[in-house]
Amino acid sequence: MMRRTSMWMLSRSRSHISLSARIPKQNVLGGLALGRRWFASLDDIPSIELSLPALSPTMETGTINQWKKKVGDLVEAGDVVADIQTDKATVDFECQDEGYVAAFLIGEGEEYPVGTPVAILVENKEDIEKAQEIAKTLKADATATSASDSPTSAPAAASESAGVSGQGGGSALPSAAILMERHRIDPTSVKASGPKGNILKGDVLKALESGNFKILPESKSLDATPTQPQAQAQAVKPEVKSAAVPASSGSGSDTKGRGYTDIPLTNMRKVIASRLTESKQNVPHAMTTITCSLNNILALRKGIKDQGNKPPSLNDFVIKAAALALTSVPEANCTWDDKKQSSVLQSNVDISVAVATPDGLITPIIKSADHKRLGQISTTMKDLAVRAKDKKLLPEEFMGGSFTISNLGMFGISQFVAVITPPQACILAVGGGEDKMVDPNVLDLDSMPNPADLSKATVMSVTLSSDERCVDQAIGSRLLQSFRGYMENPMSML
Template sequence: MPIDITMPALSPTMETGTLAKWLVKEGDTIKPGDVIAEIETDKATMEVEAVDEGTIVKLLVAEGTDEVPVGKVIAVLAEEGEEVSAAAAPKEETKAEPKAAEKPAEPAKAETPAETKAEPKPEPKAEEAPKAAAPAPAPAPAKSSGDRVKASPLARRLAEAKGVDLASLTGSGPNGRIVKADLDKAPAGAGAPATAGAAPSAAAAPVAAPIHGAPEGVPAETIKLSNMRKTIARRLAESKQTVPHFYLTIDVRLDPLLKLRSQLNAALSEDKKLSVNDLVIKALALALIEVPDANVQFAGDNLYKFGRADISVAVAIPGGLITPVIRDADNKRLSQIAVEMKDLAARARDGKLKPEEFSGGTASLSNLGMFGIKQFDAVINPPQAMILAVGSGEKRPYVVDDALAIATVMSATGSFDHRAIDGAVGAQLMAAFKRLVENPLAMLA
């Protein structure tokens, strides 16, 4: 019996994904554990492994296809000993317009509600429809079939938003199916039928706020946004619009921490050597435990207060960033944090993190010090309530033991969700962080 390979859910929030690349072709024999495809989710591009053994008889979704729903059949596998042609045949039949098979039995019913929403009398409207459609011959054939027009769900939504008549378009998808790319090429309102009196008003809102093109005459390259980039744009815009941010900045003397790091690294093996970032992760985690009112998350009528510190650490990857999580960072040894962070960062850049490794986290850390950035304000990563932005350590005049001296100083800025954390609580957290960094032996206790 043929086996369906479906679009997997690779993260807790994933609803659709992009089939970025097939790593197998029809006729290939696979076994459990073989990597068969690369799927682009809202978080990263991840490899998908086979769970069954057999021969690939049909690839149903082409490379580069966007918005593939979780659970949709993307390929068909024939089990060992099964005839390949027999396994492939049912898929050919089921692939060809399953919805059309359900709808031809009641074409009139499907047509009538759509056209009579605004009118209390369905009968006269049904009679007027052909007359109104008569001057526009292109839509007429489409209305004669039960499903009217072959189009993906996404294409239908886009057509409704843009006021485009699907019957006026030529589909470039399988069997002439209209896909998102066909809508991207169509101007707003293209082919809008005369009878659709509500369509222009429905499309008015999107048209009123267009996305402007590049300035005329300026050389520009159009780059399609990845799912990750779209998610970053959506989530951070939502964060700035809905989360009341406030910011607290402190200067921290790094010399004691740098000295301790040097002493510890002299005794550690190469794979366990510490970075400044590792010690900062530990300091933030301990500060959150010391000030538990800052280790929280806003949840409408509730507030979650966490009993441990899981630190999401921002890691830059091609096309965006991802935040692998150091869990229970307050209880881990510095060498454990160093080893775990190196592993997570390396696999993040290779797109090989598991969903549970970048999901969750009670607070975040973003460090741009390695780029020479002195100080910056980071955007909170919902649903978390705080993120610490760390700049570079640099030589500055600083008061040490009541005397002015030159010290290595780092600026750190906390961004806080004022719905969950008050100013005084945020200040207590920043003070605790400063004290731990300037007295790092406390992190070894």
């Protein structure tokens, strides 16, 4: 039975060891890992520790969006324990073992690295309380480790703090001190959240946004003797023009905010930024552009609509034309193997289509698109797009693909260049249709036409970005010529 994630098969063997000597065991299947630890107290408590699995090849961290079980609930094989937000989508956390939920080791909405222990199951319900004591020990150990690894707890970080005292009695970091001096903020009115009561830059920004701070008198300085890092920062501080902060006659609670909001990157956007930066740095991009006439497609869609049927969208025609073009030029249907430094020809034409979501772009896949009819492509694409925006795609529905299409025509973009997503070798950037005067008797719309033969036509520009190591511009040009042939003869795609 196909499930939303690969199954984690756990053995039912018994092993009792002391808590201080517990050893994690890893069982990896289909890229997903589940750590199993057997704990034993004086009464021997068999329990299972669930770890945050890697649900995609690029996933390094994950977030528990929602726990589907409560402490004390019975978990049976195949039950969904939680929803996990990966770098691509929200995926069900299915467990293939049985037991009672004894404790959750991390909370909802918190981001943790892959492999982090997330929950403990026990086989016997009466052992829940004892297992919770073990969970408290694990949480305490994790907190201690996190504190010792924190950069702010290191001596170097402590030495960089400025000599400004805040509400908590601590100091202000240089960036916070500079910001408070710029706006003449009284440090004692800023609520500190840093270690040992230190004022962080974020504390000052929150105070500015809420207006809950006091203004220092003109004659009073934050610190008569700033630290060396602070003095250096003040020396090179550029002049910033900004609206003056109105002086407050009281506590400063009526001061308005600064008018901006810090938006943290989602896991998806972090991965997108990392992979596209790597692609631009390491992949030799070759760009090729061609123009296609859309007159015949628009006429065909109008005819289908006049018959009372819903026609395929222009994007459906683009997907089908690209798939058929890849069968005509199979050298372009390939990926790049970085380890072997070689091109890998793909036997299946799996088209990845970029879909915009609130968290970033995701590319659901139309598998074997060359064998699908236009109606099937249309239905499949609508379903994938809806589930992509709802974060309900299965991992196998967005991982892989041999060719990517990114269409910005619906936003009024006439032409753009897209960045290749490794290990794929090609991505097709599709612009919107534009009305131009062309010669209908000349197939090559890029050639110089006879002015007397010009007529109005709707044309579309597409740009192919290809990995020069395996799809050079000659192969890319042949692919685009084949693509244009299908787009201008849509009956060949029916």
